Amino acid sequence: MSSSNRLPKLLIFGFAWSVSNIGYGQLTDQPSQRASTHSRLIRMHMENPFLSPSKLALFAPDFGNIKNEHYLPAFEAGMKEQLDQSRVISEQADAPTFENTLVALEKSGEILKRVQAVFFNMSSAHTDEIIQGIEEKIAPKLASHSDDIFLNKKLFARVELLWAQKEKQSWTEEQQRLLKEYYESFVRAGARLNADQQMRVRAINEELSSLTTQFQNNLLAITKERAVVVDDVAQLDGMSIADIAAAKEAAQAKGLEGKYLLAITNTTRQPVLLSLNNRDVRMRVFLASANRGLGENGGLDNRPLVLSMAKLRAERAKLLGFNSHAAYTLENQMASNPVAAFKMLQDLVPGVLAKAKSESVDIQRFMKQDGFEGEPKAWDWEYYSEKVRAEKYKIDENLVKPYFELESVLNNGVFYTFGKLYGIRFKERKDLPVYHPTVRVFDVLSLEGKQIGLFYADYYQRDSKRGGAWMDAYVSQSRLLNQLPVVVNVMSIPTPAAGEPTLLSLDHVTTMFHELGHGVHGLFSSVEYPTLSGTSVPRDFVEFPSTFHEDWAIHPEVLSNYARHHKTGETIPKDLLDKSIAANKFNKGYETLEYVSAALLDLGWHSISASEGPNDVEAFEREMLKKYGVDFAPVPPRYRTSFFAHIWSGGYSSSYYAYLWSEVLAADAFAHMRTLGGLTAANGQAFRQKILSMGGTREVMQQYKDFRGQVPTVDALLARRGLK
Numbered sequence: 001m002s003s004s005n006r007l008p009k010l011l012i013f014g015f016a017w018s019v020s021n022i023g024y025g026q027l028t029d030q031p032s033q034r035a036s037t038h039s040r041l042i043r044m045h046m047e048n049p050f051l052s053p054s055k056l057a058l059f060a061p062d063f064g065n066i067k068n069e070h071y072l073p074a075f076e077a078g079m080k081e082q083l084d085q086s087r088v089i090s091e092q093a094d095a096p097t098f099e100n101t102l103v104a105l106e107k108s109g110e111i112l113k114r115v116q117a118v119f120f121n122m123s124s125a126h127t128d129e130i131i132q133g134i135e136e137k138i139a140p141k142l143a144s145h146s147d148d149i150f151l152n153k154k155l156f157a158r159v160e161l162l163w164a165q166k167e168k169q170s171w172t173e174e175q176q177r178l179l180k181e182y183y184e185s186f187v188r189a190g191a192r193l194n195a196d197q198q199m200r201v202r203a204i205n206e207e208l209s210s211l212t213t214q215f216q217n218n219l220l221a222i223t224k225e226r227a228v229v230v231d232d233v234a235q236l237d238g239m240s241i242a243d244i245a246a247a248k249e250a251a252q253a254k255g256l257e258g259k260y261l262l263a264i265t266n267t268t269r270q271p272v273l274l275s276l277n278n279r280d281v282r283m284r285v286f287l288a289s290a291n292r293g294l295g296e297n298g299g300l301d302n303r304p305l306v307l308s309m310a311k312l313r314a315e316r317a318k319l320l321g322f323n324s325h326a327a328y329t330l331e332n333q334m335a336s337n338p339v340a341a342f343k344m345l346q347d348l349v350p351g352v353l354a355k356a357k358s359e360s361v362d363i364q365r366f367m368k369q370d371g372f373e374g375e376p377k378a379w380d381w382e383y384y385s386e387k388v389r390a391e392k393y394k395i396d397e398n399l400v401k402p403y404f405e406l407e408s409v410l411n412n413g414v415f416y417t418f419g420k421l422y423g424i425r426f427k428e429r430k431d432l433p434v435y436h437p438t439v440r441v442f443d444v445l446s447l448e449g450k451q452i453g454l455f456y457a458d459y460y461q462r463d464s465k466r467g468g469a470w471m472d473a474y475v476s477q478s479r480l481l482n483q484l485p486v487v488v489n490v491m492s493i494p495t496p497a498a499g500e501p502t503l504l505s506l507d508h509v510t511t512m513f514h515e516l517g518h519g520v521h522g523l524f525s526s527v528e529y530p531t532l533s534g535t536s537v538p539r540d541f542v543e544f545p546s547t548f549h550e551d552w553a554i555h556p557e558v559l560s561n562y563a564r565h566h567k568t569g570e571t572i573p574k575d576l577l578d579k580s581i582a583a584n585k586f587n588k589g590y591e592t593l594e595y596v597s598a599a600l601l602d603l604g605w606h607s608i609s610a611s612e613g614p615n616d617v618e619a620f621e622r623e624m625l626k627k628y629g630v631d632f633a634p635v636p637p638r639y640r641t642s643f644f645a646h647i648w649s650g651g652y653s654s655s656y657y658a659y660l661w662s663e664v665l666a667a668d669a670f671a672h673m674r675t676l677g678g679l680t681a682a683n684g685q686a687f688r689q690k691i692l693s694m695g696g697t698r699e700v701m702q703q704y705k706d707f708r709g710q711v712p713t714v715d716a717l718l719a720r721r722g723l724k
């Protein structure tokens, strides 16, 4: 799926660590600032909505009053507050106890948590130059703030003392987990290193956080600048009338009167490649997309950033006692080490490659009809595979789309399914402020009307939003903090022309289920400590609940409930429905191969040692693809290195494999649930209790076994992808 979950970045397991006292000092400790009076401080508190808890329902963000100028002062105040609190905890005379150390840490940093939760979702979902500027400024400070806390020797000594008592104390399972999270976080941050080493780790962290932000901002700008301009409407043959009109409007908006502008979307694939009959234009669109970030024609170049990041990550890993960044990252994941992740991917390569090659035979048959001989080019695949799909399944997306109208998909599909499984309902409310007029807010209620949480939905694509889809939490559930969950789903669905309904592709429909799958992982969280709340689980587990929910989108009972023609209200015809489901397994060789290649590329970049850093991005890329036997030109990796946002700025470094790892669990769990009757409240109850409510309070393999009664196997995954 094209969706990409994003965990709250810089929230290291839930609490919002991160910035330097130096940074804050510059603001507050200058004489002019020191002169600030008590009343000025009070006014700042009254005016800056982040400095006190929101007065809105469930502490929902007060978007009506949040302004760009509030972020920086709130970050500074939040870091100062948390640093002061952590000093008080570390300096206290009393011997360390669970309460005076861990619980105290859990309660710290409220201002920072509030501002981070809003700011980082805004910087992805609705950014502007001011926000980008703040992000560039604040990222290194947050990295340094995190180090100020995790490299605090006195604080670590307290946690270490508690860790030494873990066998003797009668702490609950959740408390033991919390202690383990803290202890490991300190060690992994470098708490055991000597002063020189710690200084180097700090410097690396700061530099990495700046590079990350630069990469992300570059990518947004690069995508905007890389459009293809077409002079003659005849060259757009194959595109729908509406899409051609949109291309004309887009050109007009840029002052290109009478021309057509094919904008590169901020996603992996370019949807227009499916329909463009002109091979040359297809090539231009493909290359505009695939060569993002290579500095073509004097454009922005992400290659130097990537090389620096890979080397810095390797150096940091070495300081912390690991062979590579991948080894460091995977240590606390379900996979435990890169060997296991490589193995899962490489075991799939022969079968997946064979499948992709067999798909290419079908494609060449159609290419021949157009007079093209030989292997397909990368820009041919999607176009001709649509023809193969139409032939084999006699349907195309445009026949199906009228049955996937957004309101019906949301209410009669997504909410219907989650309602049936979990006994909940979603009720839209208009009284809470939002950051963009298209954002919607829903109460999530039990059948008896008891509030479970709030759900924000921000589905439409816009220039200020990065591509893909993700879930985030504005407020994490915690009994200790008396907080109910407030979560958001963000997607990039194209806005229809004025007055037209929003018709979705099956991929978008599936992504809606996927993202609300993450959503309920946050919404059903039932934990004491915020650090262990909701989606605070290993990355190769976090995509399990989301991917699991995807399959409900094509479950017959669900499909027949939501897939209704937007004009006639007629239910999707059975043969179209059957074919849609069958078509869902189509092209899986290609899809799996492009994914596996990208995942191997990610592990390749993060397996380098500090001393052997490569100097040529494209050469390294070619070398890796060859090494792992996935250098099949018609199917390039899903992301080239230069725009692989997941691994350079999205927090998925050496973890892109996690989607497939999680899918193994998802497919196995879904197959299991089907044998138990499918869409029933009993099944939902079991999944909610054993997985969705648990957060990080239990080791994740144990959670899985609690639900499933055994460890997962790959059989259901192979069947799900039609690779068996």
Ligand SMILES: [Zn+2]
Pocket: 003, 004, 005, 006, 514, 518, 543, 546
């Ligand atoms: Zn996801």
